Amino acid sequence: MQDMIVVKIGGSEGIDLDAVYDDVAGLASEGRPLVLIHGGSFETNVVAEALGRPPQFVTSPSGYTSRLTDRRTLEIFEMVYCGRVNKEIVEKLQWRGVNALGLSGIDGRIWSGPRKKAIRAVENGRSRIIRDTYTGRVDRVNSDLLALLLDAGYLPVLTPPAISDEGEAINVDGDRAAAATAVAMGAKALLILSNVPGVLADFPHESSLIRELQEEEIESIAQTAAQGRMRIKLLAAKEALDGGVGHVLLGDARCASPITRALNGEGTLVFKETQVRSDGL
Amino acid sequence: MQDMIVVKIGGSEGIDLDAVYDDVAGLASEGRPLVLIHGGSFETNVVAEALGRPPQFVTSPSGYTSRLTDRRTLEIFEMVYCGRVNKEIVEKLQWRGVNALGLSGIDGRIWSGPRKKAIRAVENGRSRIIRDTYTGRVDRVNSDLLALLLDAGYLPVLTPPAISDEGEAINVDGDRAAAATAVAMGAKALLILSNVPGVLADFPHESSLIRELQEEEIESIAQTAAQGRMRIKLLAAKEALDGGVGHVLLGDARCASPITRALNGEGTLVFKETQVRSDGL
Numbered sequence: 001m002q003d004m005i006v007v008k009i010g011g012s013e014g015i016d017l018d019a020v021y022d023d024v025a026g027l028a029s030e031g032r033p034l035v036l037i038h039g040g041s042f043e044t045n046v047v048a049e050a051l052g053r054p055p056q057f058v059t060s061p062s063g064y065t066s067r068l069t070d071r072r073t074l075e076i077f078e079m080v081y082c083g084r085v086n087k088e089i090v091e092k093l094q095w096r097g098v099n100a101l102g103l104s105g106i107d108g109r110i111w112s113g114p115r116k117k118a119i120r121a122v123e124n125g126r127s128r129i130i131r132d133t134y135t136g137r138v139d140r141v142n143s144d145l146l147a148l149l150l151d152a153g154y155l156p157v158l159t160p161p162a163i164s165d166e167g168e169a170i171n172v173d174g175d176r177a178a179a180a181t182a183v184a185m186g187a188k189a190l191l192i193l194s195n196v197p198g199v200l201a202d203f204p205h206e207s208s209l210i211r212e213l214q215e216e217e218i219e220s221i222a223q224t225a226a227q228g229r230m231r232i233k234l235l236a237a238k239e240a241l242d243g244g245v246g247h248v249l250l251g252d253a254r255c256a257s258p259i260t261r262a263l264n265g266e267g268t269l270v271f272k273e274t275q276v277r278s279d280g281l
Numbered sequence: 282m283q284d285m286i287v288v289k290i291g292g293s294e295g296i297d298l299d300a301v302y303d304d305v306a307g308l309a310s311e312g313r314p315l316v317l318i319h320g321g322s323f324e325t326n327v328v329a330e331a332l333g334r335p336p337q338f339v340t341s342p343s344g345y346t347s348r349l350t351d352r353r354t355l356e357i358f359e360m361v362y363c364g365r366v367n368k369e370i371v372e373k374l375q376w377r378g379v380n381a382l383g384l385s386g387i388d389g390r391i392w393s394g395p396r397k398k399a400i401r402a403v404e405n406g407r408s409r410i411i412r413d414t415y416t417g418r419v420d421r422v423n424s425d426l427l428a429l430l431l432d433a434g435y436l437p438v439l440t441p442p443a444i445s446d447e448g449e450a451i452n453v454d455g456d457r458a459a460a461a462t463a464v465a466m467g468a469k470a471l472l473i474l475s476n477v478p479g480v481l482a483d484f485p486h487e488s489s490l491i492r493e494l495q496e497e498e499i500e501s502i503a504q505t506a507a508q509g510r511m512r513i514k515l516l517a518a519k520e521a522l523d524g525g526v527g528h529v530l531l532g533d534a535r536c537a538s539p540i541t542r543a544l545n546g547e548g549t550l551v552f553k554e555t556q557v558r559s560d561g562l
Binding site for chain 2: 148
């Protein structure tokens with residue numbers, strides 16, 4: 001979809017959500033086709049604690065951290081992501097005159113793919129296998145449904161979980177789901193906004209922001225510089241670029257007009273060397 | 282929409298949800314256009330208790346009981362209705378091969394109407410005014426969006442809240458929202474299923490089931506026989522009939538094939554005297 005952008009907004013502390021909503025409303029009023037994708041990790045931790053089910057995280061042998069999602073955790077996850085966060089975003093956008101419409105990846109099979117049979121986790125240097133986890137990855141995006149809604153004037157607001165090939169809800173990574181969505185929709189750009197200015201060469205020093213990153217450099221940066229959640233954002237960036245998305249921007253959501261700023265190149269621009277980088281967004 | 286039915290399923294104890302899902306899947310596979318609307322009251326009470334926010338209910342001077350919904354309660358309400366219950370229903374239907382898609386009334390402004398400035402509650406025989414309540418009623422249904430989704434092969438699964446004219450999420454009664462939806466869609470029938478067999482002349486004796494009820498009799502029955510939640514279901518039935526819906530059935534959801542049974546006339550059929558009642562569903 002020409003000119004379409006996919007914006008992923010994190011669920012961490014520090015993000016100025018009102019600024020995101022204002023910016024989305026401005027872009028929507030200019031007629032920019034936009035799909036908004038969000039997380040809810042921080043709020044899920046709060047609710048899970050309150051419900052006596054403290055969150056647990058595991059780290060894979062390749063160093064990616066993810067939520068340990070048994071069935072009860074998945075239910076809490078859905079309450080927060082699909083109920084609390086998704087509906088608040090939709091409400092705040094509706095309040096600004098945007099005809100937003102919130103869906104999870106299971107609705108209309110927006111995001112589907114295989115559930116992992118088991119995951120391998122590293123704990124104190126030892127590896128163990130975890131089963132009964134409701135996690136997986138997005139292999140297919142129902143772009144027909146998204147196009148149907150966009151064409152009818154709605155702004156889709158998407159959130160995990162996705163649905164497995166067997167029809168179970170599965171926790172998937174929001175950044176990578178955003179990348180899959182951008183690829184499937186032929187989006188012009190993917191913007192991944194969080195509570196850091198972009199990729200930092202010397203985390204957490206924000207003056208060490210890397211402004212441009214070639215795809216070929218991602219792997220070495222991910223090993224040396226990128227911390228925590230940024231590693232998976234870089235993986236998502238690579239997946240989007242490999243799928244043909246022209247621009248991927250890792251930007252800051254703690255400021256006014258975070259989307260417009262990212263579109264103007266603030267943050268870390270990740271690109272393929274072969275791309276003409278001067279075309280405007 | 283010809284042949285379309287709107288099914289409202291309650292959120293009380295005793296309901297056999299798997300039977301509802303099986304029945305929906307069967308009807309969907311026969312090509313019956315169907316909109317499913319659900320509650321989540323029981324589960325909301327459980328989560329609200331667990332989060333240290335016990336539910337409060339108020340009774341209006343005319344005898345209707347409703348949830349006292351301040352902003353924090355609304356957030357918990359959204360978590361359970363839109364997150365926990367809606368997504369579970371969508372997942373269970375997807376698992377059965379139905380391309381279900383869950384939306385709240387705020388998504389795409391499916392259900393909109395005025396927020397109540399204040400509500401009058403009766404407590405121990407004394408009347409008081411309550412403000413800061415996020416409640417209202419459905420005046421408009423986005424039938425275009427529902428038709429768009431139905432035509433594209435999706436089965437909409439709808440839940441409160443609705444959205445106020447000012448763009449705030451508001452708690453609305455699910456039965457009456459279902460009635461408004463049936464009216465707006467020109468539905469052939471509205472089925473309101475709960476954990477009783479229908480309207481009971483001598484509650485809770487199930488042998489006192491009233492099998493047929495003319496619209497003109499609703500008021501007197503509501504005064505004498507109908508208990509608790511059944512009163513508002515009768516009000517919803519009346520609103521649907523007045524809006525041109527041909528058949529309203531108040532049926533039992535504690536059994537196998539609850540929708541098919543209701544379509545076959547089990548439960549309480551509420552009708553206008555002027556209607557030809559012999560046309561099949």
